[in-house]
Amino acid sequence: MSASWCIKNGRIIDPANKIDRIGDLLVLDGCIANPKQPIPPGVPEIDAQGLWVVPGLIDMHVHLREPGEEYKEDILSGARAAASGGFTGMACMPNTKPINDCAAVTAMIVARAAEAAIRVYPVGAISLGCEGKQLAEFGEMREAGVVAVSDDGRPVRDSQLMRRALEYASDFGLPVISHSEEASLSSGVMHEGPVATRLGLKGIPAAAETIMVYREIALAELTGAQVHIAHVSTAMAVELIRAAKGRGVRVTAETAPHYFTLTDEAVAGYDTNAKMNPPLRSAADREAIKQALADGTIDAIATDHAPHSILEKEVEFDLAANGIIGLETALPLTLALVRDHVIDERRLVELLAVMPATILGLAKGTLHPGAVADITLIDPQRQFAYSADQVVSKSRNSPFLDWILQGRAVLTMVGGAIRHNLSV
């Protein structure tokens, strides 16, 4: 396989370099070439007519289930799903079995990821065993390859520990990713509101998120450290983040496609594929999330890809595991925002590529000459039915099954190597 390509006649959207033009992009030996460079003879061409050529998408929040629950997903299968969804990199959360709370586990993930279709950036735990008691060794984990720390799924209850985590992580330039949920308010199974009342399901109030987001902002303000709020789901959290950014707090935020696409009404019929944490919220929350994506309050879109098998999902709603897969649907669902004029094309690329790279401190999200050629080609028109037999992930727990989706990654290139290709 050649590591040199001439991507012809595509619409190159590269917000990091303020570029949005129709033209050719030359890749030589796995890196982006200078546009003035003449095309050497023999370089194969990729016809990108009608396609968008963008820096490779990066999903900063996935669960790959390896080690420990490989029947749901593993690093290689997750990477295949990611590549087919247009991602060239992804950050995997530490809540595996065992938990990624030490350099040995990080090293194991990095070694497995060497064979993966795309780049895998491990996230280390904040606390040993994600138990919220004792800090994990951030320094050693960073040397082994972690790009951030998080106790995702098990929010840090102890505010003092969170403060120390923020301070200590800043010594190593690691962002702290907060799953912001006040645990004592979060024993429910869906958003608290009229739909939960009708279904007789226990609710999780929006306030559970609000309280913890405010704590994280207060601690970031106190310590001067960088905090990143994962999967923002509520209007109140958006408001707090907007105000904090306004006064210069080092806070960034992500949301997931389901929070700007669905509401708690999706739970009707007790669909366990609409059960996740935080839960799907109200229509007003969804509108606030969209607004925040448009105005920059929310910096990134991440999938929170959380594979589960039917063992965890074909059960009573109360007993079902939280989470849905998302790697293969994130791009089309975000493209719907462009079609609805919520965001423009450039903003889409910022949300899915530029900002995840920036927040995690990766030299990615750019098509600058000399950069490694991680590139995604998007056909914004191409429609496909996301049916169960088409799912690339090992698990099929998606509320978007059988949706007709529009817009798709047709080619995913990692370091000049084609990892997914529908067009050529």
Next chain:
Amino acid sequence: MASGKAFAHHHILGMEQFSREDISHILATADSFKEISTRSIKKVPTLRGHTVINLFFEPSTRTRLSFEVAAKRMSADTFNISPTTSSTTKGETLADTARNISAMHPDIIIIRHPCSGAPLLLTRYVQAAVINAGDGAHEHPSQGLLDLMTVKEHRTTLSGLKVAIVGDIAHSRVARSNITGFTRMGSAVYVYGPATLIPKGIDQLGATLCGSLEEAVRDADVVMTLRIQRERQNDPLLPSLREYARQFSISQRILELARPDAIVMHPGPVNRGVELPPEVADGPQSVILDQVTNGVAVRMALLYLVMGTA
């Protein structure tokens, strides 16, 4: 659906699925079965050769007994499976249990389950008609229907009434089935209870949330109270049952605000002296035992009607 003979429901999962005509049809059918329970030989051959399984994942003496009596009076063969005798404790899923039971070809499965939505899940795995005997805080349709039947007997109509439901609305499947049932029949439902026990958006189910016990009960035709639990899974809902009794129970004094001929209902079992003082629970306005009697008739009607659609 016209009010003819046709009954279009294979499963009975909630009051939500019924039109006004459906409810009238069920109540008329129940009425015709009620007489059987007063005969010296309380048995008709209607469901002879049919198998009814009581699948109870939650302890319930009253509802299970009521369904069993109903099925036996219709000559069905009944079997009881409860969590201690079933294998769910060994980690068997509802789907496994359901497929196993289904392989024995029952005609009707009556399910009681602590998780809302479990009866709907069960319908995915079985051919039999599924009757919800109470799922989590969702619905308890046979209770709602027997309550409607009882009110109709005492009021002759189900429209234009004021129905007060007092107590733990948040955790009550009876409240949800009754709010739906009474509003669908054209009555107005007023709910009241401690704010810790009122779920968000209850008004969107069609009920009016009251600001005081007096407001809820004043001029009511029906005063229904719901069973109270002080605490659920470490959720501190009430300081004490004693305080609940003093602040929220339907005392004789409160009951005097209702219409003079108002009836007092409770789905049982009553915490005597908590939701209702003994003199009200056993007083002349109480129809609690009528509810129990009508429960058998309503359940006979449901068994009959779902078999008519097979």
